[in-house]
Amino acid sequence: MPELPEVETTVRVLRPYIVGETIIDVWNDYPPTVRLDIDELRYRTHQQSITAVHRRAKYLIFDLSNGEHLIVHLRMSGHLSVLDGDEPRHKHVHTAFLLASGKELRFRDMRKFGTVDIVQELEPFFVKIGPEPLSSNFTPEVLKDSLKGTARIIKTALLDQTKVAGIGNIYADEALFYAKISPEKPANQLSKEELILLHEAIQKVLILGIAREGASLDIYAKPDGTRGEMQNEVAVFRRTGQPCRSCGSTIERKRLHGRSTHFCPTCQRS
DNA sequence: ACCGGAGCCTGTTAGC
DNA sequence: TGCTAACAGGCTCCGG
Numbered sequence: 001m002p003e004l005p006e007v008e009t010t011v012r013v014l015r016p017y018i019v020g021e022t023i024i025d026v027w028n029d030y031p032p033t034v035r036l037d038i039d040e041l042r043y044r045t046h047q048q049s050i051t052a053v054h055r056r057a058k059y060l061i062f063d064l065s066n067g068e069h070l071i072v073h074l075r076m077s078g079h080l081s082v083l084d085g086d087e088p089r090h091k092h093v094h095t096a097f098l099l100a101s102g103k104e105l106r107f108r109d110m111r112k113f114g115t116v117d118i119v120q121e122l123e124p125f126f127v128k129i130g131p132e133p134l135s136s137n138f139t140p141e142v143l144k145d146s147l148k149g150t151a152r153i154i155k156t157a158l159l160d161q162t163k164v165a166g167i168g169n170i171y172a173d174e175a176l177f178y179a180k181i182s183p184e185k186p187a188n189q190l191s192k193e194e195l196i197l198l199h200e201a202i203q204k205v206l207i208l209g210i211a212r213e214g215a216s217l218d219i220y221a222k223p224d225g226t227r228g229e230m231q232n233e234v235a236v237f238r239r240t241g242q243p244c245r246s247c248g249s250t251i252e253r254k255r256l257h258g259r260s261t262h263f264c265p266t267c268q269r270s
Numbered sequence: 271a272c273c274g275g276a277g278c279c280t281g282t283t284a285g286c
Numbered sequence: 287t288g289c290t291a292a293c294a295g296g297c298t299c300c301g302g
Contacts, residue, residue, distance in 0.1 A: 001295060075296050111279045
């Protein structure tokens, strides 16, 4: 489940291997991944060099020399790597960008939920996406504005990418734990103090996640195949039945709107 | 305008 | 032990 820290880690590890490479062809054996006609993608990326790689929300963005932007979303099981073209493709690779150097940017995706897109302008593509939680523009006031319009429970609101960008199930649970807020509290009922705590907690867990190079709980790994370390530092996520590291209470799990939610019933009372 | 739920996938795990 | 069913979860679409 790549979330902001996992995508950011992918960008950082990939960058030195991919910037300066030139795309000469695209291979694909599962068309739904590519959100446009495959021949059009091939045409628009042909002989384009990759000038930069960056991230917005959970999307990876490859800037091309013609000014266009290749956008990849890893969704549940996506993984990007740069390998020699003569190495056999893993069976879950469904899209590959053939590079002039003979290498390939390979998109492995067991669950096939991932997407590849290309746009001329970034802004329209991200028009519905909420603020970047690690940008200097993201303040407790911005978080308050994002949440004031919704009576949904805070756990669900945090997963809504139009409210705040980049948070998924792991970091939502972790942030709510550090902010000592019940996942079931209505988002628009958070006090000013709670908004400040939640803002701080969101940044804390995302920064820690990036520092640990992501959480390899299931199949997430860095582009070079090595694992992140964040799974060793989670406070509540998938720690059901284990003692809370703060108060010793037993961590509970509850299904909220179809998402498993982990929390400490003592620390996260209100 | 907003919300909840189904659907998309397949490897792993739980349960009979 | 061997099978099936449930589960995992980000995002889009659809209906209320």
